[in-house]
Each structure stands twice: as structure tokens, then as C-alpha cells.
Amino acid sequence: IAPKPVTESLPTTPAAPVAAGPLAPYAKGSLAKLVTFAEPKVIDNIAFMDRNKKAVNLSDFKGQVVVLNVWATWCAPCRFEMPTLAHLQKLYVGKGVKVLPLSVDTEDKFADVVSFIDVQEPLEVYADPNFQAPSKFGVTGMPATLILDKKGREVARLDGEATWDTPEVQALLDKLRAE
Numbered sequence: 001i002a003p004k005p006v007t008e009s010l011p012t013t014p015a016a017p018v019a020a021g022p023l024a025p026y027a028k029g030s031l032a033k034l035v036t037f038a039e040p041k042v043i044d045n046i047a048f049m050d051r052n053k054k055a056v057n058l059s060d061f062k063g064q065v066v067v068l069n070v071w072a073t074w075c076a077p078c079r080f081e082m083p084t085l086a087h088l089q090k091l092y093v094g095k096g097v098k099v100l101p102l103s104v105d106t107e108d109k110f111a112d113v114v115s116f117i118d119v120q121e122p123l124e125v126y127a128d129p130n131f132q133a134p135s136k137f138g139v140t141g142m143p144a145t146l147i148l149d150k151k152g153r154e155v156a157r158l159d160g161e162a163t164w165d166t167p168e169v170q171a172l173l174d175k176l177r178a179e
Contacts, residue, residue: 023156023172030166033158040153043146044136048102051114051125059152064098065176066148067164070133072105073112077161078143086120087165093122096150096177099164103127104134104142149176 023036045059058068069085071078082101089099101120103113107129117125133139137146140159147156155176162169 021155023175026156026168026172026175029168030163031158031168031172033160033162034156034172035158036156037154040149040151040155043148043152043154045152046128046132046136048126048128048130048132051117053110056126061098061100061148062152063150064096065150065173066146066152067097067099067173068133068146068148069099069101070128070137070139070144070146071101071103071142073103073109073116074105075142079116081143081161081164082116082120082123084162084164086123088169089122091165091170092173097173099123100126102133104131105129147172147176149179 021036021038023034027034027036043058045057047055047057050056067085067088069078069081071082073079085099085101089097092099101117101123103117103126105113105127107127110127110129113127114125117123134144137144137154143161145158145162145164146154149155156172
């Protein structure tokens with residue numbers, strides 16, 4: 001009996017995430033890297049702080065569509081996209097959409113977070129110095145943006161930099177607002 005040839009298994013590259021579910025048609029243009037889910041994902045509630053270092057819970061924003069942007073002051077792509085997030089919030093003031101920039105800088109960098117966000121009106125200061133968001137939400141790099149429906153469930157996410165004040169983003173948010 002001849003020995004069987006040894007075949008070495010080569011590592012495979014995981015397939016790129018595919019947009020799924022009712023939001024899949026929005027994964028184009030500025031949202032080409034958007035990952036959508038066939039079913040909304042329940043996510044953990046986390047506590048973080050506002051500019052006055054008062055405790056805030058993610059669940060406090062239920063009833064609104066939330067654009068949760070996990071960022072840090074040392075992240076150049078985070079800083080680059082922030083003006084588009086600020087403009088997006090301006091477009092939706094009083095319309096049931098909350099753009100929530102959540103800094104994961106350490107507490108000793110809090111003054112830097114405040115001074116950066118203060119020029120990004122109308123965004124508000126939120127900080128997660130305990131680094132809960134990355135571990136709880138599976139964030140492995142920044143920026144990372146989670147789109148939450150009005151029930152506080154993750155319906156889409158985009159890892160990496162994006163332009164957030166485009167017609168594609170507005171169409172997505174308008175669909176979620178109407179649900």
C-alpha cells in the first residue's frame with residue numbers, strides 16, 4: 001500500500017462580511033464597508049461619563065436611532081471623520097437621531113477629549129476611560145461605528161473611517177427613524 005501524500009492545509013482568508021437583512025441595500029457609496037445584520041443584535045448596556053463626569057448609560061438613548069462612534073484622540077482617522085459626524089448630528093437635531101462619539105482615551109486625556117469635541121458642535125462629550133466599549137462590542141480597531149435602532153439593538157456597524165454626512169447615511173437613518 002502506497003502512503004497517502006501529505007497535504008498541508010493553507011491558511012484561508014476569512015470572507016469579507018456580507019451585508020444582510022433589510023439594511024443591506026444601504027451598504028454602498030460612503031457605506032460600502034457597512035456590515036448589516038439579518039436580525040438586530042442585542043448589545044450590552046454600558047456606563048460611561050459625560051463632560052461633567054456624570055454617569056450615563058447607553059440605555060439612556062433608547063427611543064432614538066444612535067450612531068455610536070468609538071474613537072480616541074490619538075487616532076488620526078477618528079479625528080478626520082469627526083467633522084462629518086458633527087454635520088450629521090446638525091442635520092438631525094430634534095429628529096430622533098443621536099450621534100454619540102464615545103472616546104476611549106484614558107482619564108488623564110479627558111481634557112484633550114473635551115477640547116477636541118468642543119469644536120465639533122453640536123456633538124457632546126462622552127468618555128469611556130475604563131475601555132468597556134471595545135471589549136463589550138467587539139471593537140478591535142478605531143474608529144468603529146455601531147448603528148443602533150430605537151430599541152438599542154445593533155443593526156449595522158462600520159469598522160474604519162467613513163464620511164458620515166452623505167445621502168446614503170441619511171437614507172439609512174431615515175429608514176431606521178421610520179421603524
